[in-house]
Amino acid sequence: MTQETGNIITLKNVNKWYGEFHVLKDINLDVKMGEKIVICGPSGSGKSTMIRCINHLEEHQEGDIIVDGVILNNDLKNIGKIRKEVGMVFQHFNLFPHLTVLQNCTLAPIWVKKMPQKEAEKIAMKFLERVKIPDQANKFPGQLSGGQQQRVAIARSLCMNPRVMLFDEPTSALDPEMIKEVLDVMVELAGEGMTMLCVTHEMGFAKKVADRVIFMDAGQIIEENEPESFFNNPQSERTKLFLSQVLGH
Amino acid sequence: MNPNNRNGLSRLFYNPTARSLFFQALILGLLLYFVMTIVGNVMTNLHQRGISTGFGFLSQPAGFGISQTLIEYNETFSFGRTFFVGLLNTLLVSFLGVIAATFLGVIIGISRISPNWMLRKISMVYVEILRNIPLLLQIFFWYYVVLQTLPRPRDSLSFGESIFINIRGVFLPKPVPDAGFSFYVALLVASVVAVVALTIWAKRRMRDTGQQFPVFWTSIAILLGTAVIGFFITGRPMVLDYPELRGLNFRGGITILPELIALWFALTIYTSTYIGEIVRSGIESVSHGQTEACRALGINEGQRMKLVILPQAMRVMIPPMTSQYLNLTKNSSLATAIGYPDLVSVFAGTTLNQTGQAIEIISMTMMVYLTISILVSMFMNWFNRRVALVER
Numbered sequence: 001m002t003q004e005t006g007n008i009i010t011l012k013n014v015n016k017w018y019g020e021f022h023v024l025k026d027i028n029l030d031v032k033m034g035e036k037i038v039i040c041g042p043s044g045s046g047k048s049t050m051i052r053c054i055n056h057l058e059e060h061q062e063g064d065i066i067v068d069g070v071i072l073n074n075d076l077k078n079i080g081k082i083r084k085e086v087g088m089v090f091q092h093f094n095l096f097p098h099l100t101v102l103q104n105c106t107l108a109p110i111w112v113k114k115m116p117q118k119e120a121e122k123i124a125m126k127f128l129e130r131v132k133i134p135d136q137a138n139k140f141p142g143q144l145s146g147g148q149q150q151r152v153a154i155a156r157s158l159c160m161n162p163r164v165m166l167f168d169e170p171t172s173a174l175d176p177e178m179i180k181e182v183l184d185v186m187v188e189l190a191g192e193g194m195t196m197l198c199v200t201h202e203m204g205f206a207k208k209v210a211d212r213v214i215f216m217d218a219g220q221i222i223e224e225n226e227p228e229s230f231f232n233n234p235q236s237e238r239t240k241l242f243l244s245q246v247l248g249h
Numbered sequence: 250m251n252p253n254n255r256n257g258l259s260r261l262f263y264n265p266t267a268r269s270l271f272f273q274a275l276i277l278g279l280l281l282y283f284v285m286t287i288v289g290n291v292m293t294n295l296h297q298r299g300i301s302t303g304f305g306f307l308s309q310p311a312g313f314g315i316s317q318t319l320i321e322y323n324e325t326f327s328f329g330r331t332f333f334v335g336l337l338n339t340l341l342v343s344f345l346g347v348i349a350a351t352f353l354g355v356i357i358g359i360s361r362i363s364p365n366w367m368l369r370k371i372s373m374v375y376v377e378i379l380r381n382i383p384l385l386l387q388i389f390f391w392y393y394v395v396l397q398t399l400p401r402p403r404d405s406l407s408f409g410e411s412i413f414i415n416i417r418g419v420f421l422p423k424p425v426p427d428a429g430f431s432f433y434v435a436l437l438v439a440s441v442v443a444v445v446a447l448t449i450w451a452k453r454r455m456r457d458t459g460q461q462f463p464v465f466w467t468s469i470a471i472l473l474g475t476a477v478i479g480f481f482i483t484g485r486p487m488v489l490d491y492p493e494l495r496g497l498n499f500r501g502g503i504t505i506l507p508e509l510i511a512l513w514f515a516l517t518i519y520t521s522t523y524i525g526e527i528v529r530s531g532i533e534s535v536s537h538g539q540t541e542a543c544r545a546l547g548i549n550e551g552q553r554m555k556l557v558i559l560p561q562a563m564r565v566m567i568p569p570m571t572s573q574y575l576n577l578t579k580n581s582s583l584a585t586a587i588g589y590p591d592l593v594s595v596f597a598g599t600t601l602n603q604t605g606q607a608i609e610i611i612s613m614t615m616m617v618y619l620t621i622s623i624l625v626s627m628f629m630n631w632f633n634r635r636v637a638l639v640e641r
Contacts, residue, residue, distance in 0.1 A: 057541055083547040094542035098560050107556060108546035110459065117456035160546060 008033045008164060008195055009054060014063035016049060023049050024060065025219040031164075036196045038206040038227075041216035042242060047199045050216070051166045054197070055086045068163060084112065087157030091169040093149045095141040101128065101152050102137040105159045113160070120159070127155040131185050147178030151185055158189075165189070167198040203246055207231060215239045291608070306604045307332070313599055315590045317506050328600050335595035336617060342509060342591065343578040343621075346516040350577060351570075353517060354524025361529040372525065380522035385583055387519055392511035392587045399507075402498050411491055419505040420492035429486035433479055440475035444468040508589035512581065520577045527569045531562035563636050571629035575622050582618075592617060 009031040016024040023046045031037060039047045052058040053065060056072055056079045065072040067082045096104050105124035109115040115123075128134045131151035133144075141149050150170055157165060167186065171179040183205050190196055190209040200206070206213050206227055213230040215223045215238075223230070223239045231247075234240045261267045295302060307329035314324055319337040322330055360372035379387070397416065400406065405415040413420040451462040480486070492502030535558050543553040584591035585598060597614045601607060 055545055057544060080547055080549070083545060086545075088545035090538060090541065090545075092538055094536075094538035096539065096542070096557055096561075098557075108548055110455075111552050111556065112547045112549075114459040114461060116459040119459070156546070 006032050008068055009197075010064070010066040011050075011054075012064040012066075014050075014053065014060050014065060016046075016053065016058065016060045016062075023219050024053070027063070027221060029214070029221070031195065031197065033163075034193050034195055035211045036190050036194075036209050037198070037212050037214060038210040039197065039199045039214045039216060040201060040203075040206070040242070040246075041222075045216040046219040047216045048168050051088075051168060051197050051199055054164075054166060055083050055088055057088075084160065085162055086164045086166060087160055087162035088166045088168065089150070089153050089157055089170045091172050093141070093146075093153045093173075095149055095153055095156070097141050100138050100140055101133070101144070104141065104152060105156045108156070109159050124155070124159050127158045128152070130158075130188070131155045132181075145178060146174045147181045150174065150178075150182045154182075154185055154189070164195045164197070167196065167200065169199050169201075171200065171202060201246060203231070215242065217242075300605060302606075302608070304609055306606050306609075309604075311600065311603070313603065315595055316588075317509065317590050328604060331600050332592070332596050332613065335590060335592035338590050338595070339578075339581055339584075339592040339617075340621075342512055342516065342581050342584065342589065345513050346520065346577050346581065347574050349513070349517040350520035350524055350573070353521035355528050357521055357525030358528025358532070361525060362532060376522045376525055379518055380526075382519075384515060384519045384580055385586060388511055388515040388583055388587060391514045392507065396507040396511055402494060405494070405499075411489070413492055413494075413499060415499075416507070417498055417504075418507045419510065420499045421503040421505070422489040422491045423501070423503045424487040425490050427486050427488050429483045433483045433486040436475055436479040436483065440472055440479075444471055447471070506589065508584070508587050511587060512584050512589050516577055516580060519580075520573055523573050523576075524570065527566050527573065528562075531566035532558055534565045535561045560636065564633070567629060567633045567636065571626060571633075574629075575625055578621055578625070579618055 007030045009029070011027050011029040014024055014027040015022070027050060029050075039051065041047050049058055053060045054067060054072075068085050070078050070081050070085075072078060072082055095101075096107065099107065102121060102124055105127065106115075106117065106120040109120040109123065110117060113120075125134055125137065128137055131154055133148055133151055133155075136144060136148060136152075141152065144152065154170075170186070171182050174182065179202070183202060186196075186198070186205065187209055196209075198205070198210075210227045212224055213227050214221055215230070215234075215236075217238050223234065223236050225235075230239075231243065234243055308327050310325055311328050311331050312324050313331075315322060315331065315334055317338055318334050319341060320330075320334060322334050357372050357375060360368045361376070363369050363372075399414060399416045402413075402415045402417055405413040405420075407413050411422045447467060448464055451464045454460055454462060490501050492499040492504070539557055539561070540553065543557055548556070581591055582593040585594040588594065592614060597610055601610045604610070
């Protein structure tokens, strides 16, 4: 089904509540293979919740989420399958502090993919070189700067060879001078054709790499468009207000 | 006045080094005076009452029996021997208690944060009730309430005519070595070696090929298999000495005293509530982000616990765990209350009464607990350094 339409992720009428609070309202989204989508919106608008539903870190109550032809429901096997396909980078990196950078990268390939240690290490070094920190491989996360840690987190995800990468505000916890080094890695990754969903406030990044920008507010997708039209010609008043605040300074 | 123009004494008085030296010397002097006064008093009192000091009494015959002895002992042995009998009994109940309390505590701690509502509530009630009842009361409960309701020896609960439970304790058959026993032991040792080799091999294979091997279950199969099959191959090198009812009580076999059982249960259950809380707080101290990272990478729940959560939780758990182990060991001296022959009950109790050598006996007993505590702390500190310093 998804192969025909070329969609790798499909969200159909997805609804989610936290108790009484309706966080996601009738979300519909199709993501094509290789597409780069930037999701923005005010805090509390449900953008993080939406991408966290895609790898089932959050559970949705209504609607369908289909990733690479696998329907996301309560079947643990399906959840496992989807998580192998989908990598995720968090705001606070969530590296394993008791393991070295290299061990952080090889843990999942060894235990989930049952890869020989040597092979896993070779792959890990390849990705650590790509995020430009191969020389830190034997250090512990606590010894690295925030930007370096986030790049390790990206490498750790890539080691599982995912088909989709989710970024949940990857630069929000970083000092300004470190944001660039992380964004550079993300731009490079986008250039290689990775399917990416990024929740971010980095509008420069959105203009540079996004195929589509989505604006969310109060649990709904208000507007989606190509970056050029999105930034130059926003349709809804809400989007205009948001953009004036974000781009205004 | 210019502060630089003070005379010599005043300058000394305001000098931090001189000042701290002065106060340290003062405290040391007071302490020495205090100790010497006490020692002097004690010597005078002992002399007046005609009590001789020294450790000579240790070689005199004890002349009393002890209900549980792990080493050979009877009335003709010396007071010194009663020390070791009591010490071993203390170590026995502490060792059993530490093992069981850890096992139970980990289960309770994990249940406390289980997604299963029922399990969570039951373990919460368990912890809240049992840690708030004084330990001595719990010992009395097991000893007087539970174990006293067991039948008399004549009406013992019998399991296959070989294990008997009654008011006097639990009676088990005792294995006695027979011909070929050393060969059997050699076989068992070989199986342990095989398991170690298997573990190393499995680790190496996983590193090279990524294949995982069920080491735990295979090891259990090897150990049990060798124990059972080896037993018959070597021509049954052990005979069992069954307990038998003779007159009013059982003879032969192994007897487990009700005092030991009551003390062991009470210490285990009481300490397990604290260990449960330590395990729970240890696991909860690991940030939720670690769990999310594991899930996002497809790591399953068992692997998450083993590879990510527990190694981090351990660092938080080890120091308080150490003090629980030490507490359990020290609490085992409550044995006196129900007459379990531990070090305090035998040596600081009966032996003290018989000899009157209070200072020597109490200080020896205190030294024992101190030594055990220091040894356990040293071991746990070493272990803690091993897991804790990995971060940096």
